[in-house]
Amino acid sequence: MARSNVTVDDYSPRVYASIATGINKWVRDTTAQVELETVKELNRLVYDTPESPTYKRTGNLRKSVTKHYPSETEGIVQAQIDYAIYVHEGTPHMPPRPYMRNAVEKVKREAGTDLHRKIEMELR
Amino acid sequence: MATTTAIAAAFQHAFTQLDDLECPVYANVVPEGGSYPCVVVQAYGDAFDTTAVGGQRVKTNVDLMVRVAQQGNDIAGVMPLLVSLDEALHQSGPATYTAGDVDSVIRQREVFEPTVSSGKSWLFAGGVYRFFVS
Numbered sequence: 001m002a003r004s005n006v007t008v009d010d011y012s013p014r015v016y017a018s019i020a021t022g023i024n025k026w027v028r029d030t031t032a033q034v035e036l037e038t039v040k041e042l043n044r045l046v047y048d049t050p051e052s053p054t055y056k057r058t059g060n061l062r063k064s065v066t067k068h069y070p071s072e073t074e075g076i077v078q079a080q081i082d083y084a085i086y087v088h089e090g091t092p093h094m095p096p097r098p099y100m101r102n103a104v105e106k107v108k109r110e111a112g113t114d115l116h117r118k119i120e121m122e123l124r
Numbered sequence: 125m126a127t128t129t130a131i132a133a134a135f136q137h138a139f140t141q142l143d144d145l146e147c148p149v150y151a152n153v154v155p156e157g158g159s160y161p162c163v164v165v166q167a168y169g170d171a172f173d174t175t176a177v178g179g180q181r182v183k184t185n186v187d188l189m190v191r192v193a194q195q196g197n198d199i200a201g202v203m204p205l206l207v208s209l210d211e212a213l214h215q216s217g218p219a220t221y222t223a224g225d226v227d228s229v230i231r232q233r234e235v236f237e238p239t240v241s242s243g244k245s246w247l248f249a250g251g252v253y254r255f256f257v258s
Contacts, residue, residue: 089237090166092154092193092248098169105172 015123022119024072029118030111031075035067037103038077045097046087061087077103126258127224130171130184134255136221137229138165138188141212147192147205154193161194161202163209168252183258187232191250197238199247206249213253227256 042062051057064081079088079100090096127133135151142149148162168187176182190209194202210231217228230253237248 089235090189091237091239091241091246092150092162092164092191095152095166096168096189101169105170109172 018122019119020072022122023115025122026111026115026118027073027075028069030107030114031067031069031077033107033111034075034077034100034103035065037106038065038079038100041099041102042097045099045102126173126181126183129223130186130255130257131167133221133224133226133257134171134186134188135165135167136223137217137219137226137255138190138213138253140219140221141216141229142190142209145205145208145212161192161205163190163192163205163250165190171257183227183256186255186257188253188255189235189250190253191235191237191248194247195244197245197247199249202247202249209250213251217256224257227258229253229255 039062042065047057047059047062061079061081061084064084065077065079067075067077069075077100086094088096088098088100139149139151142163142165145163148159150158150162150164152164152166154160154162154164166189168189171184171186173184174182190213192202192205192209213229214231215229217226219226232252232254234251235249239246239248
């Protein structure tokens with residue numbers, strides 16, 4: 001969950017609407033960033049490594065990374081192919097390649113400061 | 125200043141702590157001909173640095189996936205090994221190694237993954253452990 005320190009002393013509907021818009025924009029931008037970083041991490045950890053002689057890469061895992069927004073304050077990024085979890089978590093016979101965990105950690109480090117900027121822009 | 129080889133230090137600590145386990149401990153993957161049950165220690169993603177003003181590296185958080193691998197579905201049979209593994213790693217440290225100093229270790233989450241592969245049942249269970257390395 002992101003936290004932001006923005007102080008307001010005007011409790012009018014306009015202010016509430018501006019804060020909600022700022023949060024919504026932040027959710028959309030951050031979700032899109034996580035999706036982009038997930039694909040970058042997949043490329044780095046999987047597709048840019050030497051190919052195995054025992055199976056052919058199709059790119060289906062990368063193509064299955066999508067995002068959607070169940071509500072104004074939620075964004076979800078998924079890799080929808082059924083073997084995505086095995087690539088991400090690995091097995092004792094294959095090392096983990098946590099493309100999504102890396103993406104979230106990268107974006108998380110910048111997301112908090114960006115939230116209060118988005119809210120302040122809407123309040124102006 | 126924190127070490128440049130934090131992941132290596134975390135592996136050194138994991139192998140030192142797991143040395144008394146009654147099964148083989150492997151790094152990265154179970155080798156061909158490896159025996160079961162065994163423990164596999166794998167790096168889980170990038171290790172993120174905490175840096176101070178001026179760019180001085182203070183510490184690095186290293187996540188390792190440490191799992192027991194066993195053929196079959198015998199959960200009860202693998203339980204003593206799981207308990208020993210967690211007792212050896214969780215809240216262990218501080219310790220000094222050639223690759224760096226491990227300040228402490230905390231389990232981030234438990235993992236439990238029964239699966240079927242090539243017609244055989246497997247059980248992979250353990251946890252993701254965060255090593256704080258300086």
